[in-house]
Amino acid sequence: MSVPYDASHVVSVEPLRRGPVGLVVSRIATMCLVELQKLRHDRTELVTRAIQPALWLLIFGETFTRLRVIPTGNVPYLDYLAPGILAQSALFVAIFYGIQIIWERDAGVLAKLLVTPTPRVAMVSGKAFAAGIRALAQALVVLVLAAVLGVAMTTNPLRLLGVCVAVVLGSACFCCLSITIAGLVLSRDRLMGIGQAITMPLFFGSNALYPVDLMPGWLQVVNLVNPLSYEVDALRGLLIGTPADLSLDFGVLAVAAVTMICIASALLGRLAR
Template identity: 30%
Template sequence: MASEETGGVVGVRVPPRSPAHELRAVKVVLHREMLRFAGDRTRMVSTVVQPVLWLFVLGTGFGSLAQGAIPGVDYRTFMFPGMIAMTVIMTAMFSAGSIVWDREFGFLREMLVAPVGRAAIVVGKCLGGAVVAVAQGVVILALGGLVGVPYDPVLMVTLLAEMFLAAFAVTAFGVTLAARMRNMQTFFALMQMAVMPMVFLSGAMFPLGNLPSWLHVLTTLNPLTYAVDPLRQAVFSHLDVPARAEALLNPGVHWYGRQVPVPVELGLVAAAGAVLLAVAVARFRRHG
């Protein structure tokens, strides 16, 4: 009877927004990212192959050249934290880029019309990207014994926490870039232009000590430097390395002649992640 009086239109009741409702939306987006990752074996393999090649091929080649300068240390041990960071960073950016894919195929529109806040979608996306990136990083982490890195439980937990923090910040950066992108080609071109120079300037593949002044400035200004250095500090704190090799391979990041403490570096990464998340939410509301 009520349906006849209203012309056959049936009312739809939208549940009121609440923290629990928004949290459920975050969990749904996170779960979808995990399912997408688990179902794409090609992506899983391709993201890991490049760092593995660099670690065992490039690292072995560089190690043969630097063997006389750093006795008692395998150069691949030095490169190991950098390869973890590279895997995490690239995987996080690929996860963020899936927003562009969702926009192209219309799935993003379905998420946007859902009765949830845009912030919940962005947070779920960033958390999903971070979890997927850490999962990929664990594969590299499992190879640590092959390059002289001990499987110490404290070290493993420390590296996992630092990997997650870096991955979340990078995913937020990727979502910020993807908010206005309309096709994957543009996103990946911009990603290569923005991320690859930062990776090379982060100290992932070469020590940060004894650099030319202009290169030292660039590495200091590079945000990814403060994500890579804590990983290396954690690894070297569990190694028995000669003092000379420690000073050469693990000098840390310096401001005005003073080494930046690891908690400060992690705080900078966390602050960058929070700022990028806020920017991503704002851009997503405007251009989503």
């Protein structure tokens, strides 16, 4: 016997709708997962990228520790240098991230992404924090090497979490700087040239290698407006316990990251033209 159909008992199920914030968060998480997949499939990149910071620590750090020509107080120079090299390695990972954007433009991937409902700020934020994830993997290699060389670093979990936040914020800022440059020059070759031209001034114009007091006046001004200096200061204070204004450091890094994300998002559409 057939049972009569009663439509009044049918419950309609609405698809789950995310708000703007939920959409941004989900896209950022997706980009970070994609980046982790890339790292899993290409582990050799971590090894090759670790060569340069290893040379800085092994040769530059060990030599200047013995020479004692850079006054760092009671802190051994190698200990003083290690956080700066950590920040440098993260900078080198992030500053050429715009090349990937140009490759996606040339392959037609970017145009497809831009016609989806995903906000541009979500795309850029996802790539920025994906660069942070990649930089964290690089930072782990540097920290292990520094520990092997005898650098006295903290093991406090909260301080190490702060190190991760500083590295991610710094990498997000410089990744978006790279995307901004890509949106202006629209060429991988030009981006490579500009990236190489600004990387070393950012590094040498920070407190990564020497205290601010040793810098000439004009370089101290550069150091004051250089986001890398605040990242190094935060890393140094968290890792080896030197005096640091962490609230200022994290505030500057957060503002710099948000500002660069907004600028890069505004220029993203120019790449797809």
